[in-house]
Amino acid sequence: MTTVLVVGAGQSGFQAVASLRDRGFEGRVVLVGDEPGVPYQRPPLSKAYLAGTAGLEQLHLRGEDFFAEKDIELVAGRVASIDREASLVRLEDGTELDYDHLVLATGARNRTLPVPGADLPGVLTLRTRDDADRLRASLADAGNVVVVGGGFIGLEFASHAGRPVTIVEAQDRLLNRVATPEISAYFAALHREAGHTVLLGQGVSALHGDSRVREVELSDGSRLPADLVVIAVGVVPETTLAAAAGLAVDNGVVVDEHLRTADEKIFAIGDCANFPCVQAGAATRLESVQNAVDQARCVAAAITGAPEPYASLPWFWTDQSGAKLQIAGILAGADRTVVAGDQAAGKFSVLSFRDDVLIAVESVNRPADHIAARRLFTADPHPRYADLAASEFNLKEHLK
Numbered sequence: 206m207t208t209v210l211v212v213g214a215g216q217s218g219f220q221a222v223a224s225l226r227d228r229g230f231e232g233r234v235v236l237v238g239d240e241p242g243v244p245y246q247r248p249p250l251s252k253a254y255l256a257g258t259a260g261l262e263q264l265h266l267r268g269e270d271f272f273a274e275k276d277i278e279l280v281a282g283r284v285a286s287i288d289r290e291a292s293l294v295r296l297e298d299g300t301e302l303d304y305d306h307l308v309l310a311t312g313a314r315n316r317t318l319p320v321p322g323a324d325l326p327g328v329l330t331l332r333t334r335d336d337a338d339r340l341r342a343s344l345a346d347a348g349n350v351v352v353v354g355g356g357f358i359g360l361e362f363a364s365h366a367g368r369p370v371t372i373v374e375a376q377d378r379l380l381n382r383v384a385t386p387e388i389s390a391y392f393a394a395l396h397r398e399a400g401h402t403v404l405l406g407q408g409v410s411a412l413h414g415d416s417r418v419r420e421v422e423l424s425d426g427s428r429l430p431a432d433l434v435v436i437a438v439g440v441v442p443e444t445t446l447a448a449a450a451g452l453a454v455d456n457g458v459v460v461d462e463h464l465r466t467a468d469e470k471i472f473a474i475g476d477c478a479n480f481p482c483v484q485a486g487a488a489t490r491l492e493s494v495q496n497a498v499d500q501a502r503c504v505a506a507a508i509t510g511a512p513e514p515y516a517s518l519p520w521f522w523t524d525q526s527g528a529k530l531q532i533a534g535i536l537a538g539a540d541r542t543v544v545a546g547d548q549a550a551g552k553f554s555v556l557s558f559r560d561d562v563l564i565a566v567e568s569v570n571r572p573a574d575h576i577a578a579r580r581l582f583t584a585d586p587h588p589r590y591a592d593l594a595a596s597e598f599n600l601k602e603h604l605k
């Protein structure tokens with residue numbers, strides 16, 4: 206019997222095993238994960254779960270009965286190594302599990318802040334359910350809260366923490382890596398209106414304290430009082446296993462357009478995979494639910510004999526200080542932007558172009574624009590500036 210072994214029981218690992226069964230795969234399916242309990246989704250950890258408006262069961266991707274019904278073996282443990290010659294993996298407890306196809310879905314881990322005091326009690330991060338539980342408990346009795354990092358996770362944490370916080374960002378704008386300046390400026394204003402302090406162009410040089418953190422020292426030498434510091438400075442892909450097994454690693458496990466490594470038995474998907482992205486025209490690693498889910502489906506199709514090169518449109522969403530931002534496409538290399546809609550009313554979209562071709566649409570509180578953008582990119586991967594200008598950058602009109 207053919208065995209598919211998936212390492213990492215997060216968003217993409219779960220989807221891979223579910224899609225294999227959806228496609229009628231009748232072999233053995235094993236999902237190994239090192240976090241406790243059934244697989245769960247991460248987005249609510251910095252939103253409703255953090256705010257206390259969603260419970261544990263709303264995090265779960267499926268209940269235990271699903272895995273029994275679908276005959277998916279859930280193995281609790283951490284994979285320590287891959288033996289490619291013998292086609293098996295070894296868990297830390299010595300258990301060996303063999304495979305015909307191996308899917309690496311090991312995700313990413315939080316980047317640490319390389320400054321003195323970063324290991325003081327009261328300095329926390331957010332990636333797992335355990336992290337979110339710790340943060341919720343700490344928020345209950347923290348006076349001054351400082352968030353280091355103005356990316357998606359830091360800003361969502363600030364938005365759902367239920368109190369004003371100070372956000373410290375080293376770059377000169379929020380969401381620097383992932384959004385246009387128009388969107389960065391809008392969200393900086395929104396977070397300030399919501400009562401947060403936003404400090405831009407300020408690095409953190411040290412954290413000070415005694416039995417716990419007390420102050421954050423900024424690059425200009427000033428100090429902020431802090432009882433809770435949340436480090437949200439991005440992630441690094443979890444590639445330890447792949448590298449030790451001699452697979453190519455370069456900002457993620459390197460895979461081809463079928464998400465396969467140079468070893469034809471081994472795939473990599475989700476946050477840990479560096480793949481040739483059609484839309485970016487370059488090797489890319491994405492951190493999103495869409496990417497995790499669609500790459501898992503792509504690999505399940507390849508394993509069940511229907512391989513298609515991976516070409517799904519990247520899209521993303523985030524909820525911050527009462528606004529919903531949705532992004533379709535990839536911003537890399539944008540050289541022209543157009544704002545459509547009513548920015549003052551907080552309902553608008555930013556259209557980004559590269560060489561007069563539309564490459565991304567960021568929509569703030571305009572879900573219809575987001576859906577239209579996704580349809581547009583699917584119907585025509587290269588919509589042109591002149592054609593969109595003719596419909597006054599109204600995406601829905603343009604689709605008609």
Ligand code: FAD
Binds near residue numbers: 216282494520
């Ligand atoms: P993960 O879901 O991280 O799963 C990887 C799993 O592998 C983990 O459980 C890990 O412990 C396990 N693992 C690693 N190594 C081993 C090993 N050796 N043995 C066994 N198990 C191992 N995306 C969006 O699109 N929208 C959002 O709003 C959004 N919000 C987010 C909020 C938070 C707080 C976080 C952390 C992420 C958010 N994301 C969001 C990103 C999204 O959750 C990730 O892109 C997605 O989870 C990636 O799925 P994955 O399967 O690649 O990795």
